[in-house]
Amino acid sequence: MTNSFDSFQKRRLRSSYASVVISIALVLFMVGILGLVLLKSTKVANHFKQEVVMSLFFKDNVTKDQIETFRESLSEKEYTRLLYFISKEEAAKIYSKDLGEDFLEFLGTNPLKNGIDLYLNADFVTPEKMEELKTEFSKNAFIGDVSYDKPLVEQLTKNIRKISLWLLVLSGFFAGVSVILINSSIRLSIYAKRFNIKTMQMVGATKSFIRKPFIWQSIRLGFIGAFVALIGLGLMIYYIDKNIPALELIKDYISLIYLATGILVASFIISWISTYFATQRFLNLQTNDLYY
Structure with a gap:
Protein backbone atom coordinates (compact mmCIF):
# COMPACT_ATOMS: atom_id res chain seq x y z
CA MET A 1 0.00 0.00 0.00
CA THR A 2 2.83 2.34 0.94
CA ASN A 3 4.74 1.58 -2.27
CA SER A 4 1.60 2.25 -4.31
CA PHE A 5 1.09 5.60 -2.58
CA ASP A 6 4.74 6.57 -3.02
CA SER A 7 4.54 5.67 -6.69
CA PHE A 8 1.43 7.80 -7.06
CA GLN A 9 3.14 10.73 -5.33
CA LYS A 10 6.17 10.45 -7.61
CA ARG A 11 3.99 10.37 -10.73
CA ARG A 12 2.07 13.39 -9.52
CA LEU A 13 5.33 15.19 -8.76
CA ARG A 14 6.75 14.41 -12.20
CA SER A 15 3.51 15.58 -13.78
CA SER A 16 3.72 18.79 -11.77
CA TYR A 17 7.32 19.38 -12.88
CA ALA A 18 6.41 18.67 -16.50
CA SER A 19 3.54 21.17 -16.39
CA VAL A 20 5.88 23.83 -14.95
CA VAL A 21 8.49 23.22 -17.67
CA ILE A 22 5.85 23.28 -20.45
CA SER A 23 4.23 26.45 -19.08
CA ILE A 24 7.57 28.22 -18.77
CA ALA A 25 8.66 27.07 -22.25
CA LEU A 26 5.43 28.22 -23.93
CA VAL A 27 5.43 31.59 -22.18
CA LEU A 28 9.11 32.26 -22.87
CA PHE A 29 8.63 31.17 -26.48
CA MET A 30 5.95 33.85 -26.91
CA VAL A 31 8.11 36.40 -25.09
CA GLY A 32 11.02 35.42 -27.35
CA ILE A 33 8.93 36.04 -30.46
CA LEU A 34 7.98 39.48 -29.15
CA GLY A 35 11.61 40.19 -28.26
CA LEU A 36 12.66 39.22 -31.77
CA VAL A 37 10.04 41.57 -33.22
CA LEU A 38 11.33 44.39 -31.01
CA LEU A 39 14.95 43.80 -31.99
CA LYS A 40 14.18 43.56 -35.70
CA SER A 41 11.82 46.55 -35.62
CA THR A 42 14.71 48.67 -34.38
CA LYS A 43 16.92 47.38 -37.17
CA VAL A 44 14.20 48.01 -39.78
CA ALA A 45 13.60 51.52 -38.42
CA ASN A 46 17.34 52.26 -38.54
CA HIS A 47 17.48 50.94 -42.10
CA PHE A 48 14.86 53.46 -43.25
CA LYS A 49 16.52 56.26 -41.31
CA GLN A 50 19.87 55.59 -42.90
CA GLU A 51 18.37 55.90 -46.38
CA VAL A 52 17.56 59.58 -45.79
CA ASP A 149 13.36 66.00 -47.20
CA LYS A 150 12.18 67.58 -43.95
CA PRO A 151 8.53 66.35 -44.13
CA LEU A 152 9.80 62.79 -44.73
CA VAL A 153 12.09 62.92 -41.67
CA GLU A 154 9.29 64.31 -39.48
CA GLN A 155 6.80 61.68 -40.65
CA LEU A 156 9.35 58.87 -40.32
CA THR A 157 10.25 59.92 -36.76
CA LYS A 158 6.57 60.25 -35.81
CA ASN A 159 5.67 56.79 -37.15
CA ILE A 160 8.67 55.11 -35.51
CA ARG A 161 7.82 56.65 -32.14
CA LYS A 162 4.19 55.56 -32.47
CA ILE A 163 5.12 51.98 -33.40
CA SER A 164 7.74 51.82 -30.64
CA LEU A 165 5.17 52.97 -28.06
CA TRP A 166 2.68 50.26 -29.04
CA LEU A 167 5.41 47.62 -29.06
CA LEU A 168 6.44 48.67 -25.55
CA VAL A 169 2.83 48.48 -24.36
CA LEU A 170 2.48 45.04 -25.93
CA SER A 171 5.79 43.97 -24.38
CA GLY A 172 4.62 45.10 -20.95
CA PHE A 173 1.36 43.19 -21.36
CA PHE A 174 3.09 39.97 -22.40
CA ALA A 175 5.67 40.37 -19.63
CA GLY A 176 2.86 40.66 -17.08
CA VAL A 177 1.04 37.65 -18.52
CA SER A 178 4.24 35.59 -18.53
CA VAL A 179 4.93 36.39 -14.86
CA ILE A 180 1.35 35.47 -13.88
CA LEU A 181 1.36 32.18 -15.81
CA ILE A 182 4.78 31.04 -14.64
CA ASN A 183 3.98 32.10 -11.09
CA SER A 184 0.73 30.09 -11.16
CA SER A 185 2.48 26.97 -12.45
CA ILE A 186 5.20 27.16 -9.80
CA ARG A 187 2.68 27.81 -7.01
CA LEU A 188 0.71 24.74 -8.05
CA SER A 189 3.84 22.58 -7.91
CA ILE A 190 4.68 23.94 -4.44
CA TYR A 191 1.06 23.56 -3.31
CA ALA A 192 1.47 19.78 -3.68
CA LYS A 193 4.27 19.95 -1.09
CA ARG A 194 2.63 22.31 1.36
CA PHE A 195 2.39 19.64 4.09
CA ASN A 196 6.10 18.85 3.69
CA ILE A 197 6.86 22.55 4.11
CA LYS A 198 4.81 22.77 7.29
CA THR A 199 6.33 19.54 8.68
CA MET A 200 9.86 20.88 8.15
CA GLN A 201 8.86 24.12 9.82
CA MET A 202 7.37 22.29 12.84
CA VAL A 203 10.61 20.35 13.45
CA GLY A 204 12.59 23.57 13.65
CA ALA A 205 13.82 24.26 10.10
CA THR A 206 14.29 27.94 9.31
CA LYS A 207 12.35 29.61 6.51
CA SER A 208 15.49 30.20 4.43
CA PHE A 209 16.50 26.54 4.82
CA ILE A 210 13.05 25.39 3.66
CA ARG A 211 12.92 27.81 0.74
CA LYS A 212 16.37 27.02 -0.63
CA PRO A 213 15.69 23.59 -2.24
CA PHE A 214 12.39 24.80 -3.68
CA ILE A 215 14.04 27.86 -5.22
CA TRP A 216 16.88 25.85 -6.77
CA GLN A 217 14.43 23.26 -8.08
CA SER A 218 12.30 25.98 -9.71
CA ILE A 219 15.37 27.64 -11.21
CA ARG A 220 16.43 24.33 -12.73
CA LEU A 221 12.93 23.83 -14.15
CA GLY A 222 13.00 27.42 -15.40
CA PHE A 223 16.27 26.85 -17.26
CA ILE A 224 14.93 23.62 -18.78
CA GLY A 225 11.83 25.51 -19.96
CA ALA A 226 14.05 28.30 -21.30
CA PHE A 227 16.18 25.84 -23.30
CA VAL A 228 13.03 24.25 -24.73
CA ALA A 229 11.78 27.72 -25.70
CA LEU A 230 15.15 28.55 -27.30
CA ILE A 231 15.03 25.34 -29.34
CA GLY A 232 11.55 26.29 -30.58
CA LEU A 233 12.70 29.83 -31.39
CA GLY A 234 15.77 28.47 -33.18
CA LEU A 235 13.61 26.30 -35.42
CA MET A 236 11.24 29.17 -36.10
CA ILE A 237 14.10 31.57 -36.91
CA TYR A 238 15.65 29.00 -39.25
CA TYR A 239 12.32 28.55 -41.05
CA ILE A 240 11.75 32.31 -41.40
CA ASP A 241 15.33 32.92 -42.56
CA LYS A 242 14.99 30.18 -45.15
CA ASN A 243 11.75 31.62 -46.57
CA ILE A 244 12.47 35.35 -46.03
CA PRO A 245 16.27 35.68 -46.35
CA ALA A 246 16.06 39.47 -46.66
CA LEU A 247 15.50 39.73 -42.88
CA GLU A 248 18.93 38.11 -42.26
CA LEU A 249 17.82 36.69 -38.91
CA ILE A 250 20.54 34.06 -38.57
CA LYS A 251 23.31 36.48 -39.58
CA ASP A 252 22.29 38.95 -36.87
CA TYR A 253 24.38 37.27 -34.16
CA ILE A 254 24.26 40.18 -31.72
CA SER A 255 20.44 40.28 -31.68
CA LEU A 256 20.26 36.50 -31.25
CA ILE A 257 22.70 36.63 -28.32
CA TYR A 258 20.65 39.40 -26.68
CA LEU A 259 17.49 37.38 -27.23
CA ALA A 260 18.89 34.14 -25.78
CA THR A 261 20.44 35.96 -22.81
CA GLY A 262 17.18 37.80 -22.13
CA ILE A 263 15.16 34.57 -22.10
CA LEU A 264 17.61 32.82 -19.74
CA VAL A 265 17.74 35.80 -17.39
CA ALA A 266 13.93 36.11 -17.45
CA SER A 267 13.50 32.43 -16.59
CA PHE A 268 15.92 32.79 -13.66
CA ILE A 269 14.37 35.96 -12.22
CA ILE A 270 10.72 34.90 -12.62
CA SER A 271 11.35 31.39 -11.25
CA TRP A 272 13.26 32.74 -8.25
CA ILE A 273 10.76 35.45 -7.34
CA SER A 274 7.70 33.24 -7.89
CA THR A 275 9.10 30.42 -5.77
CA TYR A 276 10.17 32.78 -3.01
CA PHE A 277 6.70 34.28 -2.57
CA ALA A 278 4.90 30.95 -3.07
CA THR A 279 6.90 29.22 -0.32
CA GLN A 280 6.60 32.30 1.89
CA ARG A 281 2.82 32.09 1.61
CA PHE A 282 2.68 28.48 2.79
CA LEU A 283 5.24 29.13 5.50
CA ASN A 284 2.98 31.83 6.95
CA LEU A 285 -0.17 29.68 6.89
CA GLN A 286 -1.52 27.93 9.94
CA THR A 287 -1.73 24.12 9.80
CA ASN A 288 -5.53 24.14 9.56
CA ASP A 289 -5.38 26.54 6.59
CA LEU A 290 -3.36 24.05 4.52
CA TYR A 291 -6.49 22.03 3.81
CA TYR A 292 -8.16 24.88 1.91
Whole structure:
Protein backbone atom coordinates (compact mmCIF):
# COMPACT_ATOMS: atom_id res chain seq x y z
CA MET A 1 0.00 0.00 0.00
CA THR A 2 2.83 2.34 0.94
CA ASN A 3 4.74 1.58 -2.27
CA SER A 4 1.60 2.25 -4.31
CA PHE A 5 1.09 5.60 -2.58
CA ASP A 6 4.74 6.57 -3.02
CA SER A 7 4.54 5.67 -6.69
CA PHE A 8 1.43 7.80 -7.06
CA GLN A 9 3.14 10.73 -5.33
CA LYS A 10 6.17 10.45 -7.61
CA ARG A 11 3.99 10.37 -10.73
CA ARG A 12 2.07 13.39 -9.52
CA LEU A 13 5.33 15.19 -8.76
CA ARG A 14 6.75 14.41 -12.20
CA SER A 15 3.51 15.58 -13.78
CA SER A 16 3.72 18.79 -11.77
CA TYR A 17 7.32 19.38 -12.88
CA ALA A 18 6.41 18.67 -16.50
CA SER A 19 3.54 21.17 -16.39
CA VAL A 20 5.88 23.83 -14.95
CA VAL A 21 8.49 23.22 -17.67
CA ILE A 22 5.85 23.28 -20.45
CA SER A 23 4.23 26.45 -19.08
CA ILE A 24 7.57 28.22 -18.77
CA ALA A 25 8.66 27.07 -22.25
CA LEU A 26 5.43 28.22 -23.93
CA VAL A 27 5.43 31.59 -22.18
CA LEU A 28 9.11 32.26 -22.87
CA PHE A 29 8.63 31.17 -26.48
CA MET A 30 5.95 33.85 -26.91
CA VAL A 31 8.11 36.40 -25.09
CA GLY A 32 11.02 35.42 -27.35
CA ILE A 33 8.93 36.04 -30.46
CA LEU A 34 7.98 39.48 -29.15
CA GLY A 35 11.61 40.19 -28.26
CA LEU A 36 12.66 39.22 -31.77
CA VAL A 37 10.04 41.57 -33.22
CA LEU A 38 11.33 44.39 -31.01
CA LEU A 39 14.95 43.80 -31.99
CA LYS A 40 14.18 43.56 -35.70
CA SER A 41 11.82 46.55 -35.62
CA THR A 42 14.71 48.67 -34.38
CA LYS A 43 16.92 47.38 -37.17
CA VAL A 44 14.20 48.01 -39.78
CA ALA A 45 13.60 51.52 -38.42
CA ASN A 46 17.34 52.26 -38.54
CA HIS A 47 17.48 50.94 -42.10
CA PHE A 48 14.86 53.46 -43.25
CA LYS A 49 16.52 56.26 -41.31
CA GLN A 50 19.87 55.59 -42.90
CA GLU A 51 18.37 55.90 -46.38
CA VAL A 52 17.56 59.58 -45.79
CA VAL A 53 20.01 61.78 -47.67
CA MET A 54 21.19 65.32 -46.95
CA SER A 55 22.54 67.11 -50.03
CA LEU A 56 25.32 69.69 -49.66
CA PHE A 57 25.94 71.99 -52.63
CA PHE A 58 29.25 73.82 -53.00
CA LYS A 59 29.69 77.41 -54.12
CA ASP A 60 31.01 77.96 -57.66
CA ASN A 61 34.31 79.41 -56.45
CA VAL A 62 35.24 76.37 -54.33
CA THR A 63 38.19 74.47 -55.84
CA LYS A 64 38.56 70.71 -56.20
CA ASP A 65 41.29 70.66 -53.54
CA GLN A 66 39.01 72.47 -51.10
CA ILE A 67 36.18 70.05 -51.87
CA GLU A 68 38.47 67.08 -51.27
CA THR A 69 39.67 68.53 -47.95
CA PHE A 70 36.09 69.13 -46.86
CA ARG A 71 35.06 65.63 -47.95
CA GLU A 72 37.88 64.03 -45.96
CA SER A 73 37.00 65.98 -42.80
CA LEU A 74 33.31 65.14 -43.25
CA SER A 75 34.02 61.41 -43.58
CA GLU A 76 35.55 61.43 -40.08
CA LYS A 77 32.49 62.89 -38.37
CA GLU A 78 30.50 60.63 -36.00
CA TYR A 79 27.23 61.30 -37.82
CA THR A 80 28.58 60.25 -41.24
CA ARG A 81 27.64 56.78 -42.48
CA LEU A 82 28.27 57.23 -46.20
CA LEU A 83 28.96 60.13 -48.53
CA TYR A 84 29.16 60.45 -52.28
CA PHE A 85 30.65 63.34 -54.20
CA ILE A 86 28.60 64.24 -57.28
CA SER A 87 30.17 66.66 -59.73
CA LYS A 88 28.04 69.11 -61.67
CA GLU A 89 28.73 67.09 -64.84
CA GLU A 90 27.49 63.86 -63.22
CA ALA A 91 24.45 65.67 -61.87
CA ALA A 92 23.66 66.95 -65.37
CA LYS A 93 23.79 63.41 -66.77
CA ILE A 94 21.44 62.18 -64.03
CA TYR A 95 18.94 64.98 -64.66
CA SER A 96 19.10 64.46 -68.42
CA LYS A 97 18.40 60.76 -67.95
CA ASP A 98 15.45 61.49 -65.64
CA LEU A 99 14.02 64.08 -68.06
CA GLY A 100 14.62 61.93 -71.12
CA GLU A 101 16.40 64.74 -72.97
CA ASP A 102 19.56 66.81 -72.68
CA PHE A 103 18.46 70.05 -70.97
CA LEU A 104 21.95 71.54 -71.47
CA GLU A 105 21.22 71.98 -75.19
CA PHE A 106 18.46 74.43 -74.31
CA LEU A 107 20.28 76.28 -71.53
CA GLY A 108 23.74 76.33 -73.05
CA THR A 109 25.40 76.24 -69.61
CA ASN A 110 25.27 73.89 -66.65
CA PRO A 111 23.42 75.59 -63.75
CA LEU A 112 23.97 72.68 -61.37
CA LYS A 113 26.46 72.66 -58.50
CA ASN A 114 29.11 70.26 -57.30
CA GLY A 115 27.70 68.48 -54.28
CA ILE A 116 27.89 65.72 -51.71
CA ASP A 117 25.11 63.31 -50.81
CA LEU A 118 25.49 62.65 -47.08
CA TYR A 119 23.90 59.58 -45.47
CA LEU A 120 23.73 59.85 -41.69
CA ASN A 121 23.87 57.26 -38.94
CA ALA A 122 20.39 56.40 -37.66
CA ASP A 123 20.79 58.22 -34.32
CA PHE A 124 21.19 61.54 -36.13
CA VAL A 125 18.13 61.19 -38.38
CA THR A 126 15.68 63.21 -36.29
CA PRO A 127 14.07 66.57 -37.12
CA GLU A 128 16.05 68.33 -34.38
CA LYS A 129 19.50 66.91 -35.16
CA MET A 130 19.14 67.27 -38.93
CA GLU A 131 18.10 70.88 -38.52
CA GLU A 132 21.17 71.46 -36.32
CA LEU A 133 23.40 69.91 -39.00
CA LYS A 134 21.76 72.02 -41.69
CA THR A 135 22.47 75.18 -39.67
CA GLU A 136 26.06 74.06 -39.09
CA PHE A 137 26.68 73.35 -42.80
CA SER A 138 25.01 76.60 -43.89
CA LYS A 139 27.63 78.52 -41.91
CA ASN A 140 30.48 76.79 -43.76
CA ALA A 141 32.27 79.05 -46.24
CA PHE A 142 32.33 76.30 -48.91
CA ILE A 143 28.61 75.41 -48.80
CA GLY A 144 26.11 77.37 -50.85
CA ASP A 145 22.97 75.39 -50.05
CA VAL A 146 21.79 72.46 -47.92
CA SER A 147 18.67 70.43 -48.57
CA TYR A 148 16.91 67.32 -47.25
CA ASP A 149 13.36 66.00 -47.20
CA LYS A 150 12.18 67.58 -43.95
CA PRO A 151 8.53 66.35 -44.13
CA LEU A 152 9.80 62.79 -44.73
CA VAL A 153 12.09 62.92 -41.67
CA GLU A 154 9.29 64.31 -39.48
CA GLN A 155 6.80 61.68 -40.65
CA LEU A 156 9.35 58.87 -40.32
CA THR A 157 10.25 59.92 -36.76
CA LYS A 158 6.57 60.25 -35.81
CA ASN A 159 5.67 56.79 -37.15
CA ILE A 160 8.67 55.11 -35.51
CA ARG A 161 7.82 56.65 -32.14
CA LYS A 162 4.19 55.56 -32.47
CA ILE A 163 5.12 51.98 -33.40
CA SER A 164 7.74 51.82 -30.64
CA LEU A 165 5.17 52.97 -28.06
CA TRP A 166 2.68 50.26 -29.04
CA LEU A 167 5.41 47.62 -29.06
CA LEU A 168 6.44 48.67 -25.55
CA VAL A 169 2.83 48.48 -24.36
CA LEU A 170 2.48 45.04 -25.93
CA SER A 171 5.79 43.97 -24.38
CA GLY A 172 4.62 45.10 -20.95
CA PHE A 173 1.36 43.19 -21.36
CA PHE A 174 3.09 39.97 -22.40
CA ALA A 175 5.67 40.37 -19.63
CA GLY A 176 2.86 40.66 -17.08
CA VAL A 177 1.04 37.65 -18.52
CA SER A 178 4.24 35.59 -18.53
CA VAL A 179 4.93 36.39 -14.86
CA ILE A 180 1.35 35.47 -13.88
CA LEU A 181 1.36 32.18 -15.81
CA ILE A 182 4.78 31.04 -14.64
CA ASN A 183 3.98 32.10 -11.09
CA SER A 184 0.73 30.09 -11.16
CA SER A 185 2.48 26.97 -12.45
CA ILE A 186 5.20 27.16 -9.80
CA ARG A 187 2.68 27.81 -7.01
CA LEU A 188 0.71 24.74 -8.05
CA SER A 189 3.84 22.58 -7.91
CA ILE A 190 4.68 23.94 -4.44
CA TYR A 191 1.06 23.56 -3.31
CA ALA A 192 1.47 19.78 -3.68
CA LYS A 193 4.27 19.95 -1.09
CA ARG A 194 2.63 22.31 1.36
CA PHE A 195 2.39 19.64 4.09
CA ASN A 196 6.10 18.85 3.69
CA ILE A 197 6.86 22.55 4.11
CA LYS A 198 4.81 22.77 7.29
CA THR A 199 6.33 19.54 8.68
CA MET A 200 9.86 20.88 8.15
CA GLN A 201 8.86 24.12 9.82
CA MET A 202 7.37 22.29 12.84
CA VAL A 203 10.61 20.35 13.45
CA GLY A 204 12.59 23.57 13.65
CA ALA A 205 13.82 24.26 10.10
CA THR A 206 14.29 27.94 9.31
CA LYS A 207 12.35 29.61 6.51
CA SER A 208 15.49 30.20 4.43
CA PHE A 209 16.50 26.54 4.82
CA ILE A 210 13.05 25.39 3.66
CA ARG A 211 12.92 27.81 0.74
CA LYS A 212 16.37 27.02 -0.63
CA PRO A 213 15.69 23.59 -2.24
CA PHE A 214 12.39 24.80 -3.68
CA ILE A 215 14.04 27.86 -5.22
CA TRP A 216 16.88 25.85 -6.77
CA GLN A 217 14.43 23.26 -8.08
CA SER A 218 12.30 25.98 -9.71
CA ILE A 219 15.37 27.64 -11.21
CA ARG A 220 16.43 24.33 -12.73
CA LEU A 221 12.93 23.83 -14.15
CA GLY A 222 13.00 27.42 -15.40
CA PHE A 223 16.27 26.85 -17.26
CA ILE A 224 14.93 23.62 -18.78
CA GLY A 225 11.83 25.51 -19.96
CA ALA A 226 14.05 28.30 -21.30
CA PHE A 227 16.18 25.84 -23.30
CA VAL A 228 13.03 24.25 -24.73
CA ALA A 229 11.78 27.72 -25.70
CA LEU A 230 15.15 28.55 -27.30
CA ILE A 231 15.03 25.34 -29.34
CA GLY A 232 11.55 26.29 -30.58
CA LEU A 233 12.70 29.83 -31.39
CA GLY A 234 15.77 28.47 -33.18
CA LEU A 235 13.61 26.30 -35.42
CA MET A 236 11.24 29.17 -36.10
CA ILE A 237 14.10 31.57 -36.91
CA TYR A 238 15.65 29.00 -39.25
CA TYR A 239 12.32 28.55 -41.05
CA ILE A 240 11.75 32.31 -41.40
CA ASP A 241 15.33 32.92 -42.56
CA LYS A 242 14.99 30.18 -45.15
CA ASN A 243 11.75 31.62 -46.57
CA ILE A 244 12.47 35.35 -46.03
CA PRO A 245 16.27 35.68 -46.35
CA ALA A 246 16.06 39.47 -46.66
CA LEU A 247 15.50 39.73 -42.88
CA GLU A 248 18.93 38.11 -42.26
CA LEU A 249 17.82 36.69 -38.91
CA ILE A 250 20.54 34.06 -38.57
CA LYS A 251 23.31 36.48 -39.58
CA ASP A 252 22.29 38.95 -36.87
CA TYR A 253 24.38 37.27 -34.16
CA ILE A 254 24.26 40.18 -31.72
CA SER A 255 20.44 40.28 -31.68
CA LEU A 256 20.26 36.50 -31.25
CA ILE A 257 22.70 36.63 -28.32
CA TYR A 258 20.65 39.40 -26.68
CA LEU A 259 17.49 37.38 -27.23
CA ALA A 260 18.89 34.14 -25.78
CA THR A 261 20.44 35.96 -22.81
CA GLY A 262 17.18 37.80 -22.13
CA ILE A 263 15.16 34.57 -22.10
CA LEU A 264 17.61 32.82 -19.74
CA VAL A 265 17.74 35.80 -17.39
CA ALA A 266 13.93 36.11 -17.45
CA SER A 267 13.50 32.43 -16.59
CA PHE A 268 15.92 32.79 -13.66
CA ILE A 269 14.37 35.96 -12.22
CA ILE A 270 10.72 34.90 -12.62
CA SER A 271 11.35 31.39 -11.25
CA TRP A 272 13.26 32.74 -8.25
CA ILE A 273 10.76 35.45 -7.34
CA SER A 274 7.70 33.24 -7.89
CA THR A 275 9.10 30.42 -5.77
CA TYR A 276 10.17 32.78 -3.01
CA PHE A 277 6.70 34.28 -2.57
CA ALA A 278 4.90 30.95 -3.07
CA THR A 279 6.90 29.22 -0.32
CA GLN A 280 6.60 32.30 1.89
CA ARG A 281 2.82 32.09 1.61
CA PHE A 282 2.68 28.48 2.79
CA LEU A 283 5.24 29.13 5.50
CA ASN A 284 2.98 31.83 6.95
CA LEU A 285 -0.17 29.68 6.89
CA GLN A 286 -1.52 27.93 9.94
CA THR A 287 -1.73 24.12 9.80
CA ASN A 288 -5.53 24.14 9.56
CA ASP A 289 -5.38 26.54 6.59
CA LEU A 290 -3.36 24.05 4.52
CA TYR A 291 -6.49 22.03 3.81
CA TYR A 292 -8.16 24.88 1.91
